[in-house]
Amino acid sequence: MNTPALELRGITKVYGQGETAVQAVAGVDLVVEHGEHVAVMGASGSGKSTLMHVLGCLDTPTSGTYRLGGLDTGALDDRRLALLRNRRIGFVFQSFNLIPRTTALANVELPLAYAGVRGKVRKERAQAALDRVGLANRVDHLPSQLSGGQQQRVAIARAIVTEPLLLLADEPTGALDSHSTEEVLQLFDQLNAEGRTIVVITHEEEVAARSGRVLRMFDGKVYQDERRVGRARTPAHRSQRDVGEVVR
Amino acid sequence: MRVWGSAVFALRGVTANTMRSVLTTLGILIGVAAVIILVAVGTGSSQAVKDSLSRLGSNTLTIRASQGGTGGMARTGGGSNTKQAQLTVEDAQALIDAQEAPSVGRVAPVVTASSVTATADGASHSVGTFTGTTPSYLSLNDDTIRSGTAFVDADYLARRRVALVGSTVAEDLVGGDGLSAVGKSVQFNGTTFKVIGILTDKGSNSGNQSDQDDRVLAPLTAVQDTLTGYGSVSNILVQATSAETVAAAETEVSEILDMRHEVTSDTADYSIMNSESILSAATSTSQTFTVLLGAVAAISLLVGGIGVMNIMLVTVTERTREIGIRKAIGAQRSDIVGQFLIEAVLLSVFGGAMGVLVGIVGSRFTIVGVEPVVAPYSVVLAFGVSVAVGLFFGIYPAGRAAALRPIDALRYE
Ligand SMILES: Nc1ncnc2c1ncn2[C@@H]1O[C@H](COP(=O)(O)OP(=O)(O)O)[C@@H](O)[C@H]1O
Ligand SMILES: [Mg+2]
Numbered sequence: 001m002n003t004p005a006l007e008l009r010g011i012t013k014v015y016g017q018g019e020t021a022v023q024a025v026a027g028v029d030l031v032v033e034h035g036e037h038v039a040v041m042g043a044s045g046s047g048k049s050t051l052m053h054v055l056g057c058l059d060t061p062t063s064g065t066y067r068l069g070g071l072d073t074g075a076l077d078d079r080r081l082a083l084l085r086n087r088r089i090g091f092v093f094q095s096f097n098l099i100p101r102t103t104a105l106a107n108v109e110l111p112l113a114y115a116g117v118r119g120k121v122r123k124e125r126a127q128a129a130l131d132r133v134g135l136a137n138r139v140d141h142l143p144s145q146l147s148g149g150q151q152q153r154v155a156i157a158r159a160i161v162t163e164p165l166l167l168l169a170d171e172p173t174g175a176l177d178s179h180s181t182e183e184v185l186q187l188f189d190q191l192n193a194e195g196r197t198i199v200v201i202t203h204e205e206e207v208a209a210r211s212g213r214v215l216r217m218f219d220g221k222v223y224q225d226e227r228r229v230g231r232a233r234t235p236a237h238r239s240q241r242d243v244g245e246v247v248r
Numbered sequence: 249m250r251v252w253g254s255a256v257f258a259l260r261g262v263t264a265n266t267m268r269s270v271l272t273t274l275g276i277l278i279g280v281a282a283v284i285i286l287v288a289v290g291t292g293s294s295q296a297v298k299d300s301l302s303r304l305g306s307n308t309l310t311i312r313a314s315q316g317g318t319g320g321m322a323r324t325g326g327g328s329n330t331k332q333a334q335l336t337v338e339d340a341q342a343l344i345d346a347q348e349a350p351s352v353g354r355v356a357p358v359v360t361a362s363s364v365t366a367t368a369d370g371a372s373h374s375v376g377t378f379t380g381t382t383p384s385y386l387s388l389n390d391d392t393i394r395s396g397t398a399f400v401d402a403d404y405l406a407r408r409r410v411a412l413v414g415s416t417v418a419e420d421l422v423g424g425d426g427l428s429a430v431g432k433s434v435q436f437n438g439t440t441f442k443v444i445g446i447l448t449d450k451g452s453n454s455g456n457q458s459d460q461d462d463r464v465l466a467p468l469t470a471v472q473d474t475l476t477g478y479g480s481v482s483n484i485l486v487q488a489t490s491a492e493t494v495a496a497a498e499t500e501v502s503e504i505l506d507m508r509h510e511v512t513s514d515t516a517d518y519s520i521m522n523s524e525s526i527l528s529a530a531t532s533t534s535q536t537f538t539v540l541l542g543a544v545a546a547i548s549l550l551v552g553g554i555g556v557m558n559i560m561l562v563t564v565t566e567r568t569r570e571i572g573i574r575k576a577i578g579a580q581r582s583d584i585v586g587q588f589l590i591e592a593v594l595l596s597v598f599g600g601a602m603g604v605l606v607g608i609v610g611s612r613f614t615i616v617g618v619e620p621v622v623a624p625y626s627v628v629l630a631f632g633v634s635v636a637v638g639l640f641f642g643i644y645p646a647g648r649a650a651a652l653r654p655i656d657a658l659r660y661e
Binding site: 091097 | 265576
């Protein structure tokens with residue numbers, strides 16, 4: 001019963017071939033339990049984003065196995081991977097990646113639409129997610145009419161609207177001022193307190209300070225894995241559904 | 249349910265990218281409309297040619313001297329027994345021969361006087377066609393007299409200067425309905441002819457050809473005396489005794505003429521055209537015209553298509569990122585392809601339908617003197633091609649992007 005949320009064995013990722021090949025991730029073994037709040041740190045180019053993309057099933061590793069909730073992602077076809085991304089993973093990008101010329105509400109509704117949730121329920125849930133990130137009064141705004149902090153909160157609403165167990169964020173506050181950063185981090189704290197597993201890439205020590213565990217990367221390897229005393233996570237509050245159930 | 253979702257996203261995509269949508273629609277619209285209108289103009293003009301030829305009786309033959317006939321040249325050079333290389337009134341008379349040419353009914357030699365001006369009581373009119381011929385021409389050409397009388401053999405033999413005028417000429421000279429022209433003396437290039445009748449209207453041909461009532465008929469003898477001189481005739485009209493004897497008449501005519509001109513069928517210095525061969529010659533000319541217009545139209549369709557392609561491809565960077573985002577949050581490949589398919593269908597089918605509408609409405613107007621006739625195949629072709637182009641370039645890049653890993657689509661530049 002006690003399968004970890006994430007389990008990586010010998011994960012590598014090589015870009016290009018021959019002379020110009022770049023080993024972005026050079027063998028990472030990692031286990032993350034349900035409900036953990038993990039910060040990933042490291043110099044630019046150390047392979048953090050690449051690793052995160054593998055975790056989010058946005059990219060496939062060159063070698064190694066990655067189990068998400070006990071499920072070997074290497075064995076899944078495109079359709080199942082899309083299902084996983086839709087139901088089990090919320091991904092927050094540094095550059096927000098909202099669909100342009102599309103309202104905040106419509107952006108947040110998207111994952112639900114792909115999950116097959118219908119009209120009224122879908123609107124209500126999207127509305128609730130926007131409430132959650134404090135943007136109830138901005139539902140009809142286009143991305144271009146929102147500040148960076150607001151856009152990132154829309155992106156977070158979109159990431160959590162399907163209630164995924166795993167929330168991944170690649171420098172989510174990198175483009176934000178300190179006030180917006182604080183808002184976003186508080187959101188992550190709340191989401192983590194609800195039992196979601198969170199992995200966040202950051203450059204800032206104060207961001208890392210809020211995490212129960214800090215991974216430091218260098219040259220594609222995790223060279224330090226530090227658990228903070230006193231921030232040990234309580235086990236997941238939520239009953240933990242078997243991932244296989246949605247993917248099957 | 250999923251299809252409905254894709255449709256909603258597609259509609260949003262269309263409305264969110266107003267400029268792209270308008271340009272795509274416009275490109276397709278122009279391409280389709282151009283093809284339909286240009287082909288309609290071509291079809292309309294060949295239709296007009298056919299209409300005018302179908303008025304010619306189906307049992308008439310037209311004999312013309314052929315240009316540069318080698319037979320004629322040879323004869324001029326080697327001539328103990330030199331005959332005229334051109335068609336003459338005697339040739340026409342020779343065709344009226346119950347023994348040698350039993351299938352030939354009426355024969356009418358025709359001379360045409362060019363740039364003839366008619367004047368009467370100070371009014372003047374430039375005559376469209378001035379024809380000198382025999383009385384049998386009237387029945388050969390299906391002409392009747394509206395007012396007055398026709399000229400007869402006696403007029404022909406007596407070389408009387410009498411004339412039949414078309415209503416355009418009559419109206420221009422005496423005003424009103426022109427009927428009072430009967431009995432008037434009219435000067436044609438200075439020579440006085442007495443108008444003895446008004447020809448029944450032929451009407452203008454489909455409204456786009458020269459006025460067929462702008463003409464004058466007079467006895468060939470009198471015309472030769474005054475306007476054309478005694479040279480060759482421009483052509484000889486021959487009517488077979490019936491539609492069934494046209495082929496026989498043609499053979500008889502060529503036998504007689506070959507003998508008179510001392511030529512064989514290989515060296516003949518004249519040509520015989522039946523209404524079918526005239527029709528097919530004219531049809532092939534107008535078909536060439538239609539093909540030419542069609543080619544121009546095809547080019548405009550191509551240019552329109554390239555425009556559409558450009559717009560679709562230029563937006564592909566942005567759309568590829570969008571596809572990456574959609575895949576990152578769980579869209580299936582079929583969701584993406586469905587969305588872009590519907591988007592492309594909306595744009596190109598709407599553009600195509602508008603193009604058909606504009607093309608058909610535009611074809612209702614007379615264009616450069618031609619009443620266009622919409623050819624159904626051009627509608628189908630233009631619509632089909634442009635919609636296919638729109639669909640292909642709307643879907644193909646999207647389909648490729650949808651097959652990418654999400655991260656590759658997101659990174660696309
Ligand atoms: N698409 C790519 N193609 C080739 N090399 C890449 C690509 N993405 C990242 N890299 C390389 O992989 C290494 C790790 O990059 P990345 O994971 O983005 O690092 P970080 O997020 O820690 O800054 C870098 O050397 C980078 O140049
Ligand atoms: Mg990075």
